[in-house]
Amino acid sequence: MEAELGTDSPELLRLRLEVWKESIRVTQSFTDISHKTRQMGMTAGVGGLALAVTLLTQFPEAKLSVPYRGYDYATHLAGLIMILAGIAIAMTKFLDVHLHHRMLRGSVAFTQNIERTKAFKELMGVERGLAESITFHSRSKRAISDSDAVSPAKKTSAEYKLRRFYNCTIGAIVAMGIATIFTTYSVTRHDTVRINQTIEMPTR
16 A cells, blocks of 8 residues: 555645645634634633623622522522523533534544555655644643653643633632622511401491
8 A cells, every 4th residue: 555655656645635635624624613612602601700790899789589488588690690601611611522622533533644654754754744743742741842752641632631621610610600699698588567457347
């Protein structure tokens, strides 16, 4: 197979190069989709936080009250809005990590299979292709050159970093929401007033 793709087969090399270029375009498209998904999630989260802070500072009486057995249990709407913002980011995480990121990984894996062939490396004159270099450096915890040896302990996957980012963001927002709910929580008792009225009917 390698002999067929060597210097004696320029047409096959050209076709393989065109396939590689197209795979790079597909990978870029999936990357753009992932970025737009994260932007929508972060916009919903930041917008929810901004609304919550505005309500908390400008409208301290904006509370949700639930009556139960003669008592009113009330808390500020800001805490609930923060939790909803965290839920919105969690939904974005599910869509991003379980769908778009996996499609991106599949596209990168296909591109790497092309770049790992002997014919491609000889044609480009490099040890690693574009997809291989991006994957190599994105998994490392420190900036290194290709010639440096990297131990497995110093590597983390892009999906792990993505999950950690989402988990930290969601955890922080939900924690702020819960703290706001408890700090603005109040219980009010209903005063029951009984009216006894006697109606006397005139007798004939």
